[in-house]
Amino acid sequence: MTGAGAPVPNIGDADYPGYAMGAAAHALNVTPAFLRAVETAGLFEAHRSDGGHRRYSLDDLHLAERARHLVDDGLPLDAAVRIVKLEYQLAAAQAMIEVLQRRLDQPRGSG
DSSP: OOOTTSOOTTTTOTTSOOEEHHHHHHHHTOOHHHHHHHHHTTSOOOEEOTTSOEEEOHHHHHHHHHHHHHHHTTOOHHHHHHHHHHHHHHHHHHHHHHHHHHHHHSOOOOO
16 A cells, blocks of 8 residues: 555556546547447557556556547547557657667767
8 A cells, every 4th residue: 555645656657557448438528338349349458457457557548539529520440450450650760760860860879
């Protein structure tokens, strides 16, 4: 047990599964069934509590929210999930390109 002044572990970690199904659904204004559906479609794999209940991270919520917007725009769920996954992969590749470009731009040591 942590003391009153002790920091909460992982509170700032976007991967920390800090949201229960009901809280996550409420935050995104979706039904729990939508969260289960995007998981089934392969958007992410929800974390599980010791009791087996689904838990969601901020990253999971951001992905689900993007999928919800695409579904709201008329795309089928499977298409929305595929687009979100591709967008995520593209963003990761662009970030890696930036890192590599900075490395190339650094002056080389002379010794």
